[in-house]
Amino acid sequence: MSENANPATSNFIRNIIDADxxxxxxxxxxxxxxxPEPNGYLHIGHAKSICLNFGIAEAYPxxxxxxxxxxxxxxxEDVEYTDSIxxxxxxxxxxxxxxxFYASDYYEQLFDYAKNLIRDGKAYVCHLSAxxxxxxxxxxxxxxxxxxxxxxxxxxxxxxxxxxxxxEFEEGxxxxxxxxxxxxxxxxMRDPAIYRIRKVAHHRTGNDWxxxxxxxxxxxxxxxxxxxxxxxxxxxxxxHRPLYDWFLDQLPVPCHPQQIEFARLNLxxxxxxxxxxxxxxxxxxxxxxxxxxxxTIVGMRRRGYTPEAIRDFCDRIxxxxxxxxxxxxxxxxxxxxxxxxxxxxxxxxxxxxxVVIENYPEGDTEYLDAPxxxxxxxxGQRQLPFxxxxxxxxxxxxxxxxxxxxxxxxxxxxxxRYAYFITCNEVIKDNAGNIIELRCTYDPETKGGxxxxxxxxxxxxxxxxxxxxxxxxxxxxxxxxxxxxxxxxRHEQDWKDFLNTESxxxxxxxxxxxxxxxxxxxxxxxxxxxxxxxxxxxxSVNGKPVFNRTVTLRDSWAKEKNK
RNA sequence: UGGGGUGUGGCCAAGCUGGUUAAGGCACAUGGUUUUGAUCCAUGCAUUCCCAGGUUCGAGUCCUGGCACCCCAGCCA
Numbered sequence: 001m002s003e004n005a006n007p008a009t010s011n012f013i014r015n016i017i018d019a020d021x022x023x024x025x026x027x028x029x030x031x032x033x034x035x036p037e038p039n040g041y042l043h044i045g046h047a048k049s050i051c052l053n054f055g056i057a058e059a060y061p062x063x064x065x066x067x068x069x070x071x072x073x074x075x076x077e078d079v080e081y082t083d084s085i086x087x088x089x090x091x092x093x094x095x096x097x098x099x100x101f102y103a104s105d106y107y108e109q110l111f112d113y114a115k116n117l118i119r120d121g122k123a124y125v126c127h128l129s130a131x132x133x134x135x136x137x138x139x140x141x142x143x144x145x146x147x148x149x150x151x152x153x154x155x156x157x158x159x160x161x162x163x164x165x166x167x168e169f170e171e172g173x174x175x176x177x178x179x180x181x182x183x184x185x186x187x188x189m190r191d192p193a194i195y196r197i198r199k200v201a202h203h204r205t206g207n208d209w210x211x212x213x214x215x216x217x218x219x220x221x222x223x224x225x226x227x228x229x230x231x232x233x234x235x236x237x238x239x240h241r242p243l244y245d246w247f248l249d250q251l252p253v254p255c256h257p258q259q260i261e262f263a264r265l266n267l268x269x270x271x272x273x274x275x276x277x278x279x280x281x282x283x284x285x286x287x288x289x290x291x292x293x294x295x296t297i298v299g300m301r302r303r304g305y306t307p308e309a310i311r312d313f314c315d316r317i318x319x320x321x322x323x324x325x326x327x328x329x330x331x332x333x334x335x336x337x338x339x340x341x342x343x344x345x346x347x348x349x350x351x352x353x354x355v356v357i358e359n360y361p362e363g364d365t366e367y368l369d370a371p372x373x374x375x376x377x378x379x380g381q382r383q384l385p386f387x388x389x390x391x392x393x394x395x396x397x398x399x400x401x402x403x404x405x406x407x408x409x410x411x412x413x414x415x416x417r418y419a420y421f422i423t424c425n426e427v428i429k430d431n432a433g434n435i436i437e438l439r440c441t442y443d444p445e446t447k448g449g450x451x452x453x454x455x456x457x458x459x460x461x462x463x464x465x466x467x468x469x470x471x472x473x474x475x476x477x478x479x480x481x482x483x484x485x486x487x488x489x490r491h492e493q494d495w496k497d498f499l500n501t502e503s504x505x506x507x508x509x510x511x512x513x514x515x516x517x518x519x520x521x522x523x524x525x526x527x528x529x530x531x532x533x534x535x536x537x538x539x540s541v542n543g544k545p546v547f548n549r550t551v552t553l554r555d556s557w558a559k560e561k562n563k
Numbered sequence: 564u565g566g567g568g569u570g571u572g573g574c575c576a577a578g579c580u581g582g583u584u585a586a587g588g589c590a591c592a593u594g595g596u597u598u599u600g601a602u603c604c605a606u607g608c609a610u611u612c613c614c615a616g617g618u619u620c621g622a623g624u625c626c627u628g629g630c631a632c633c634c635c636a637g638c639c640a
Contacts, residue, residue, distance in 0.1 A: 035640095037639085037640050072639090133638075142565080174638095186567075188636095190636085235568070235569090235633080238634075238635090263569085274640095320576075323570095324575065326575060327574050329590070330588085333588095333590090374601090460598045460599065526601080528601080560600075
């Protein structure tokens with residue numbers, strides 16, 4: 001590996017931090033946090049944020065990054081998600097040490113701070129209904145008007161707020177609101193809600209509370225309580241920053257973190273909205289959150305993507321405030337690059353065509369040395385059984401080959417990888433005219449793949465001995481969508497209309513080299529000339545590994561063919 | 564003129580307080596190596612930085628005026 005291959009280390013957020021450090025702001029501390037709401041599985045977009053926040057902590061001496069669950073909406077949240085999120089962050093290779101926090105840890109403190117606000121005349125209990133609240137808020141171009149409850153006394157508000165907590169009001173009956181400015185051009189400043197009533201159990205606090213703090217109030221306070229220095233979030237929160245700062249300015253919090261916004265990740269041929277991913281799962285368009293076609297961390301993991309590849313991807317795409325769409329090809333390429341150097345090469349025939357080597361002794365088996373990696377001898381080698389009947393790939397034979405086709409055809413000679421040169425003498429077809437078998441002869445002098453007379457062959461193809469083949473299931477995965485922007489509104493159609501109907505192709509009986517019999521779950525291999533595959537961790541059983549295609553190899557022949 | 568943002572090659576993206584030939588990656592193209600049409604290597608790929616004016620010896624970087632796109636009216640985050 002080339003050292004210092006770390007691209008694009010410079011970005012606008014690091015520049016800000018560098019400048020802060022130069023001024024000794026925050027006493028030279030750098031402390032970030034990754035703050036997911038535990039209401040779904042993490043996906044590639046979260047990976048960008050994880051790599052950013054934890055990456056910054058790693059990059060600066062003494063830097064820290066917390067994992068904090070933003071669990072302020074009990075209706076949507078669950079421990080299923082807090083568990084999976086922790087697993088995913090760990091799997092990506094990051095460590096929050098002993099700094100795992102929950103916004104719900106701060107409920108009591110948040111409640112006390114809210115009383116500060118009330119005492120200072122900065123918050124009030126409002127009995128407007130949801131519809132009325134919307135009307136009073138005004139529109140983008142018209143100012144709102146004050147709630148009739150806006151000027152209650154602090155004492156009355158304090159009493160009302162305590163009664164809210166005590167459960168004396170029903171859901172929707174009232175709200176604690178910040179008293180800011182109903183005419184503010186920024187809608188977020190028009191007396192936003194601070195607490196609402198929800199009489200549902202919370203996954204951690206159970207039935208202790210029936211009022212829950214809103215994001216805008218909770219997030220800034222949580223950041224401050226944890227001593228966060230740089231609070232990084234996505235662009236849609238830009239308009240919330242004045243509110244973030246407003247709360248912290250009113251409250252006796254230990255510090256005032258700086259919110260900085262960056263653009264969220266968009267990938268083409270992919271959807272990442274939680275709602276849509278959820279729909280894919282619940283309506284069974286995929287097998288679950290961990291379906292190998294899903295852009296979730298668990299999905300990519302099951303597909304065979306590696307943490308290193310995902311982290312490399314996050315480094316490469318850079319960090320800006322530009323609203324951009326990254327080509328999934330970049331991700332796939334990071335995966336190829338990582339897998340190329342780390343996987344063992346093996347032979348696997350996915351679409352078998354039987355070849356009988358007529359001049360090979362009946363019943364004989366010999367074992368041929370085959371290195372696991374062409375450029376890395378340290379990865380060792382194994383022995384491949386060779387015999388009279390073998391399988392090759394259907395696509396490696398053409399009866400009437402076009403120009404530049406280097407593979408097998410009538411009368412042509414090719415090399416069987418690590419084995420012998422063979423020449424095709426006869427093509428056997430069934431009644432329907434399908435090619436079902438090839439009769440070939442081999443040249444015993446070419447053992448190992450070289451001819452003593454120096455003659456060359458243009459093609460080398462892979463093969464598996466028929467008698468020794470491990471027959472098992474292989475799944476070929478492809479992109480889930482066949483349109484670059486399945487969820488853009490330019491289409492008249494629903495985003496699900498762009499689902500790629502060929503995103504999974506099941507091969508019930510592929511023929512693999514026998515060494516693969518004992519492949520372990522999540523092991524990755526390169527099937528030579530075909531792609532990278534991993535052992536499915538759910539459906540594999542002892543003695544019968546099932547393989548998922550992670551990504552194909554680059555294929556310049558495919559390009560050539562289409563010319 | 565409701566507010567907040569963003570505009571550098573096909574896709575990303577560096578570019579500090581204006582200063583010689585506008586980084587790098589991906590993609591693409593061509594050539595070389597190769598027992599994977601893989602990998603690897605080499606070369607090429609923006610007279611120009613959304614547009615129009617202006618300031619300056621000199622502007623992607625400063626000023627003025629446009630244009631395009633994104634976000635905001637949850638008791639979601």
